[in-house]
Amino acid sequence: MLLSMLVVGWLTWRHALLNESEIFQRQLEVRAQVLTQRVDRFRTLPEVLSLDTELRQALQRPLTAKDVDYLNRKLERANGATRSSTLTLINKQGIAIAASNWHAPQSNVGENYSYRPYVQQALANGSGRFYGIGTTTAVPGYFLSQAIYDDTGNAIGLIAIKIALQELERQWPNAADIVFVSDNYGVIFLTSREPWRYRLLRPLTHAAQIQLAATRQYQDEQLTPLHLRLRKQLDNGSRLVDVQDPDLPRHMLLQSVGLLHGQWQMHLLHDTSTSATTSWWAAGAAGGLWLAGGLLVLFVRQRQRITRLRLRSRQELETVLQQHAQELRTAQDGIVQAAQQADTGLSRSLEHLPQGVVIIDANLNLVAWNSRYLALFRYPPEMVRVGQPIEDLLRFNAKRGLLGTAPMEEAIQRRLGHLRSGKPHLHESEKGDGTVLEIRGNPLPDGGFVTSYADITSYKNAARELRSLADALERRVEERTHDLTQAKREAEEANRYKTRFVNAAVHDLLQPLNAARMFTSLLPSHVHDDAGRHVADSIDAALASQDAILNSLLDIARMESGQLEVHVRDFALDSLLHVVHNNFGMLAESEGLKLRTRSSHLIVRSDEALLRRILQNFVSNAIRYTRQGRILIGCRRAGNHVRIEVHDQGPGIPESLQREIFEEFRRLDEGHADDRGTGLGLAIVERLGKLLGHEIGLRSTLGKGSVFWVQVPLGNAQTLQPAVRPSTVTHSQNDAPLQGGVAWYIDDDPQTCAATRALLERWGCEVPYAGGPHDALVIANAHDVPQLVLLDVHLGKNLYGPDIYAQLCEQWGQMPPVILVTAERDASLRRQAAERGWGFLAKPVRPPALRALMSQTLLRIRED
Incomplete structure (x- = not known):
């Protein structure tokens, strides 16, 4: 029995492994085909650009700054049409003379790439391929190059395209099965498991180390071994390996397939626990059959004695059966x-x-x-x-x-x-x-x-009636389905209309609110008595409250329309708690409260900005409704999650209202007389919790206080990236960057223009122009170029601020720095401004923030 269990279990395990390996081999071939097609899709672009007459002529003559700018924009348009990463034009000496990322801080223009294999291959053989980390951008990608020839057939340069392949990793399984790609040195550069990036499948030879150092293929990345030990080679080429990783099964099945003419290899690691479980079940079934067979033999031997006694009656029974058969034949x-x-x-x-x-x-x-x-x-x-x-x-x-x-x-x-x-x-x-x-x-x-x-006439008639009834029911179902689809479409359209209405209404309200904020910032200089200053402070506080309401409404509209971007990553919780404590410490102290924060060494996985928004709402409500005592921010670990709690000693919330306070414009009456809140904070908290997948909760006791909490999953400390401290610009108190500065303000709202001009002139800044886009285009000339441009995005009559700026730059002959001052809160617009090196401020603008950003921009200009 034991021998049969062993044999059956081994055969079943082997058969299951072969079946699984064939299935996952096909899956691996499909993924390899997708990667190959993605690379080959971009192959034709450098081949076509290598025939471009303008690029060929650019490599045969000296270039002016205008020529370089034209080539940069030409490559940028070509790159935008194909959605590739970067296009670069390189001369015969390996110097990049134009690139599609010319406007980025880390542009390829002017860099020497002669040491790169794709440059050497293209100049020698006509084309080249190479994967590596960009020495300029530090972004990995796959480089395809094509030589450009003169009329005599000599290579005078090349065109190279860099393809970003990292987005393929998001399509790969994020489970026990692991997909990764290695190069001909055995270095893993694409993987569904982030800790395995730049790991070695085999030790590097001395020649390989020299080659990698010469080409700077992986820059300063530390290439460490990935411990995989071969256990067994299957008949179909698959391999059983031992994986030394505490988060993965020890025994896994390894599949491999070649890519790009053998330059790369794609691998798939699959958990073999299913095959092992199948073999155990098969071995158990074999043992059960042996036991059943033994019991059957014992039963048969016991029945043999009774069988001998029945032998005499067998002939009589056969006779009876023959008679019965005869009766059946004649029935x-x-x-x-x-x-x-x-x-x-x-x-x-x-x-x-x-x-x-x-x-x-x-x-x-x-x-x-x-x-x-x-x-x-x-x-x-x-x-x-x-x-x-x-x-x-x-x-x-x-x-x-x-x-x-x-x-x-x-x-x-x-x-x-x-x-x-x-x-x-x-x-x-x-x-x-x-x-x-x-x-x-x-x-x-x-x-x-x-x-x-x-x-069967009645049966047929009933069948016809049933078919007719079924057809009628099917038509009614189709009609109801059509009605439901139409109703759903109308509901979605109504929701989109509501979102557009809220965005448009908030945008229009922010314009006069921005002008009011600018005018109120000028009041302290014109009011010299305490009563006047009190009125000015009250106006500023009222405008700040109105600003908070409009921003909250805009945030709710963005969340409902799905426009709010989420960036989930692993980060240290203690730094977030420290920021929240610093933001509210002085406010709590001014209200006579003690704000205490317990530090934490845990790593969490969430969107840091949105999670900070949730905690800030909790702490703000705690300060608003606590008259005396203390407020505590702490953490409790619960399995694979951590619960961040905010305790207060306020009046508490009745159980009947604990659900309602998370609705829009629901607030209690126990707050401070001068600060009752807008009733939107907890509504935003609940929506942010659903957006992030974090559970939001509350427990409260009347007369003792409340505890608001959010539960966040724990992160992985190994994937935590070191924080980069922002550079700071220090200058003396006597240094006033705005003194003597020249700025233009372009906006379609006359009140905002007047308020902003008055504010800037008060800071010592000259404002030759503050008005709409049409007059700005009329008076702009090369002899009167401002040092800084403050620009609105939507200027009325379908005019777009960045387009107006481009026309002004053509008339000026220069490109002065820009700060976008807009009521638009679109994240893509903010990202676009950052990519172009522009400043960005959202209306209504806080004067201190405007002054700080203008000072920093003007200082950077003077340092350059």
Whole structure:
């Protein structure tokens, strides 16, 4: 039994492994084909650009700054059309003279790439391929290059395209199965498991180390070994390996396939626990069969004694069986015999049957029938008698049209031939009066035929009614489905209209609010008594509250429309708690409260900005509703999650209101008289929790306080990236960057222009122009170029701020720095401004933020 269990388990395990390896080999080939197609899709672009006359001429003559700018924009347009990463034009010396990322801080223009293999391959062989980390951008990608030749056939340069392949990793499985790609050195550079990036499948030779250092393929990345040990080679080429990783199964199945003519290899690691479980079950089943067989042998041996006693009666039993078989063979003949004994052919033994029955002998003559048969076909009395040929009855039926539309003789002979063949049959026939008959025929053992006719008209009518009812129901279902689809479409359209309305309304409200904020910032310089300053502070506080309400409404609209971007990553929780404490420490102290924060060493996985927004709402509400005592921010670990809690000693929340306070514009009356809140903070918290997948909760006791909490999953400390401290610009108190600065302000709102000009002039900045886009285009000239441009994005009448800026730069002949001042909160617009090196401020603008950003920009200009 043990031996059979071992053999069956081993064979099952081997068979299961082979099946799994074939399945995952096909999956791996599909993924390899996708990667190959992605690379080959971009192959034609450098080949086409290498034939471009302008690029060829640019490599054969000295270039001016205007020529370089034209080439940069040409490559940028080509790169944008193909959605590749970067296009670069390189001369014969390996110097990049133009690139599509010319406007980026880390542009390729002017860099020397002569050491790169794709440059050397293209100049030597006409084309090249190479994967590596960009020395300029530090972004990995796959480089395809094509040589550019002069009229004599000599290579004068090349065009290179860099393809970003990292987005393929998001399509790969994020589970126990791992997909990764290695180069010909055995270095893993694409993987669904981030800690494995830049790991080695085999040790590097000395020559490989020299080659990698010369080409700077992986820059300063530390290439560490990935410990995989081969256990067994399967017949189909798959391998069983041992993986030394605490987060993965120890034994896994490794599949590999070649890519790009053998330059790369794609691998798939699959968990073999399913095959092991199958083999254990098979071994258990084999053991069970052995046990069952042993019990069966014991049972048989016990029954042998009883069997010997029954041997004498076996002959008698066989005799009885033979007699019974004989009776069965002659059972059908009893019907014929009963009919033959009757004088008229009517058989009493057939009268109880609801079907019409007729029996004929081997000579196709009538033997017996019942009255139901006569009633169905209404034969004349003298025609139906014992010995009457069945052919006469068929001919009589044919004359009445009961045998179908075929010629009469052909229909009769076909039925007679079927009766002579002795084959059973079953079919339906409809008579002229609408009666439907089910005709079933069976041959007799000694020749002859028995045919029964069952009236199934009612059954057929019911079936037709059911089909009609089903068709009607199906039409009604289609109509209801169409109505539901239409209603859903109308609801979605109404939701989109509501979102657009909220965005437009907030945008229009922010314009005059921005002007009001600018004017109120000027009040302190014109008011010199305490009462006036108190009024100015009250106005500023009221505008700040209105700003908070509009921003909250805009955030809710962005979340409902799905426009709020989420960037989930692993980060240290303690730094976030430190920021929240610093933001609210002085506010709590001014209200006579103590704010305490417990530090934490945990790593969490979330969107840091959105999670900070949730905690800031919790702490702000705690300060607003706590009259005295303290507020505590702490963490509790719960399995694979951490619960961040904010405790207060406020009045508490009744259980009946604990659900309602998370709705829009729901607030309690226990807050400070001058700060009751907008009723939107907790509504935003609940939506942010759903957006991030974090559970939001509350527990409260009347008279003792409340605890608001959010539960966040723990992160991986190994993937944590070191924080980069922002550079700071220090200058003396006497250094005033805005003094003597020249700035233009372009906006379609006259009040905002007037307020901003007054504010900037108060800071010592010259504002030669503050108005709309049309007048700015009229007065712009090369002799009066501002040092800085403050620009709105939407300038009315379908005018777009960046387009107006491009036209002004053509008239100025220069590109002064830009700060976008807009009511748009679109994340893509903010990202676009950052890519171009522009500043960005959202309306309504806080004057301190505007002054700091302008000062920093002007200082950077003077340092350059």
